[in-house]
Amino acid sequence: MTTPAQPFVILLVEDEMADAHLVKLALTENQIPAVVEHVLDGREALEYLRRQTARFAEAVRPDLILLDLNMPRLDGREFLAAVKQDAALQAIPVVALSTSAVERDIVGAYRLGAAGYITKPVDVADFITEIRQLTQYWMSLVRLPKHR
Amino acid sequence: MTQPANPQTAHGGGRVARASFRLLCRPAHVAVIVFVLAAALAAGLIGRQEQYRLREERALVSNLVAERAYAIQTSVDRVLSATYALAAMVRQGRGEIPEFALTAGQLLRFYPGAATLQLAPGGMVHQVAPLQGNEKALGYDLFNDPQRRGEAALARDTRQLVLAGPFNLFHGGLAAAGYLPVFLNDGDDDEAFWGFVIVGVAFPEVLTPARLGDLADRGYAYELSRRSPDVAEKQVISASSADALVDPVERALTVPNAVWTLSVAPIGGWSDLSDLVWKSAIGLLFSLSLAWQAAWQARLIAAANAQERKLELRAAQRSADLQRFAEVTAHHLQEPARRVASYAGRLRALLSGRVDDTEAQQSLDFISQQAARLQELLHDVELYLAADQPRGELEACRVDTVLSAVVAEFTERVDLSGAVLSVASLPDALIDSPRLGELFRIALDNALRHGRSERTLCIDIDGEQRGACVRYRVSDNGPGVEEQYRERVFRVFERLSSSSDGTGVGLAILRRVAESAGGRAWLDEAPGGGCCVLIELPFAGSPSSRPRTEQPS
Numbered sequence: 001m002t003t004p005a006q007p008f009v010i011l012l013v014e015d016e017m018a019d020a021h022l023v024k025l026a027l028t029e030n031q032i033p034a035v036v037e038h039v040l041d042g043r044e045a046l047e048y049l050r051r052q053t054a055r056f057a058e059a060v061r062p063d064l065i066l067l068d069l070n071m072p073r074l075d076g077r078e079f080l081a082a083v084k085q086d087a088a089l090q091a092i093p094v095v096a097l098s099t100s101a102v103e104r105d106i107v108g109a110y111r112l113g114a115a116g117y118i119t120k121p122v123d124v125a126d127f128i129t130e131i132r133q134l135t136q137y138w139m140s141l142v143r144l145p146k147h148r
Numbered sequence: 149m150t151q152p153a154n155p156q157t158a159h160g161g162g163r164v165a166r167a168s169f170r171l172l173c174r175p176a177h178v179a180v181i182v183f184v185l186a187a188a189l190a191a192g193l194i195g196r197q198e199q200y201r202l203r204e205e206r207a208l209v210s211n212l213v214a215e216r217a218y219a220i221q222t223s224v225d226r227v228l229s230a231t232y233a234l235a236a237m238v239r240q241g242r243g244e245i246p247e248f249a250l251t252a253g254q255l256l257r258f259y260p261g262a263a264t265l266q267l268a269p270g271g272m273v274h275q276v277a278p279l280q281g282n283e284k285a286l287g288y289d290l291f292n293d294p295q296r297r298g299e300a301a302l303a304r305d306t307r308q309l310v311l312a313g314p315f316n317l318f319h320g321g322l323a324a325a326g327y328l329p330v331f332l333n334d335g336d337d338d339e340a341f342w343g344f345v346i347v348g349v350a351f352p353e354v355l356t357p358a359r360l361g362d363l364a365d366r367g368y369a370y371e372l373s374r375r376s377p378d379v380a381e382k383q384v385i386s387a388s389s390a391d392a393l394v395d396p397v398e399r400a401l402t403v404p405n406a407v408w409t410l411s412v413a414p415i416g417g418w419s420d421l422s423d424l425v426w427k428s429a430i431g432l433l434f435s436l437s438l439a440w441q442a443a444w445q446a447r448l449i450a451a452a453n454a455q456e457r458k459l460e461l462r463a464a465q466r467s468a469d470l471q472r473f474a475e476v477t478a479h480h481l482q483e484p485a486r487r488v489a490s491y492a493g494r495l496r497a498l499l500s501g502r503v504d505d506t507e508a509q510q511s512l513d514f515i516s517q518q519a520a521r522l523q524e525l526l527h528d529v530e531l532y533l534a535a536d537q538p539r540g541e542l543e544a545c546r547v548d549t550v551l552s553a554v555v556a557e558f559t560e561r562v563d564l565s566g567a568v569l570s571v572a573s574l575p576d577a578l579i580d581s582p583r584l585g586e587l588f589r590i591a592l593d594n595a596l597r598h599g600r601s602e603r604t605l606c607i608d609i610d611g612e613q614r615g616a617c618v619r620y621r622v623s624d625n626g627p628g629v630e631e632q633y634r635e636r637v638f639r640v641f642e643r644l645s646s647s648s649d650g651t652g653v654g655l656a657i658l659r660r661v662a663e664s665a666g667g668r669a670w671l672d673e674a675p676g677g678g679c680c681v682l683i684e685l686p687f688a689g690s691p692s693s694r695p696r697t698e699q700p701s
Contacts, residue, residue, distance in 0.1 A: 018487045099482040102530050122489040
């Protein structure tokens, strides 16, 4: 459970603006009180988490990371591996969002330490539903580390 | 229908054989092996040739020795035969030969090897011809000479001609004598020993017909020797040199009371050292040349092998690149396709009730349909590309468990189609469970999709163990597939009807899974005339015959 003083922060790692828009749309439509921090690839995401650049100097440690797997520079798999090898970051749950339903991609993501794997549905309404269920699960049902 | 070759069998053992061949083809190894073999072959050939040459040479020398020995024997016999003529005269003259000197002189002209003719009544030499130079022989008593006594007595007692000697003369040289005993009739039909007629054998004249000196000119050493009964040691009668002969060819001559032996051997021995050295050098050159050529060939083969390996690696790399490219392409195309479909759907929802334009709605529908179709195609391409990769540990799959799960997935479709599904207990295969399930999933989907006809659709799943393989059959009683299309349907995106749904990748995936697991897949006609999908996989080693169970859908 989060307190009002500490809003639920989702780090959305997605290079495609169209998909990022859908996630934000789903959160808005579901009236989910989460703060979405959007970065465009794995490298930016690591910079965000480690507050490595001036742009991210005030970055808030996210409660949940929604991660696209196919991105330029540092892709989702490499990012996931880096997060899970970093003792300071490895407790943050990472949910992969991907178009692929191929078994190998799913197994690969879990092996790298993903907390979940969602295949992006075609239907926007379905997608909105999935995002609602997902955020309800992570924001209300499970207990996440308090430390930021 | 012709069944495709089993890929597992076709590849069996080839890699091991190629590795052994590569190891053997190292130039240094090849050079040493070929040199040793060639040298052994050359040594063998030289050895055989030398043996043959020796045999030929010994045969030649043997003929030569036989010819010369015969000449010696003939010459000695001829000389000794003079005694028979003289004995006949003694008997004619009752112990006397008038004009002995004259008669003997005439006889000696016909016997070139005879040195003297003598009459020795009672064993004492009484007359000798020619007298000149042989006066000392007169009065010589054979029975009183310890050296000759034995031979004289032997001749008398055996009444046979005896050859005494050769023996060394006081004044040098050799001489021999033939003693022929003469018996005279004393008037009472008894014969009494009269004495001996003697022929002195001249050396070396008696050996002249044998032309022994000619042997030395031809490169041979010779030795004529005898062993007499009363003298144990060998006595050399004539020799080309004092040196002992090396492994000579020998021929025995039988002369009265003794055996003479003529021995001949090449002066330098039987081996032709210079010839052997020459041949060995040729053999060595031949072996070295062959080894060099073999090493060169091996180097070429090794270079070709290296090139082949490089090409194989490059081909494998290219194949992997292509596979990766195809996977990435399919995956990346999925995303825009999904987004097009998503936003088309979103647009339709937003415009719903606000825009009453049939064509606009229809256009949105087409966009959604085609985006969905593109997604479906790309999804199947991804499945096809991933089909040759195991999705878990290679294990002895409990096929019944996997099949039950697949059948459960299809329950709704089977029910809706009104089909009857019959599943037999199957032998286990060696493959990862997810892909085994995929095989049955595709085959069942194929039967449900294409097996429909006016009759109730019946789908049978059965199989059995066949040696090292298991064979599964998924048969239906539908219209079947014409023989000419049974191979074609395994191609990617191949569909037999434009009206049928599906992407036409299913059977291609099925075959790719089966072949990559060491098996094969093909179509045949089902017993009832429908289609039968046959899948063969490596056997995992469980009992093959179990009772068949009927499972109504």
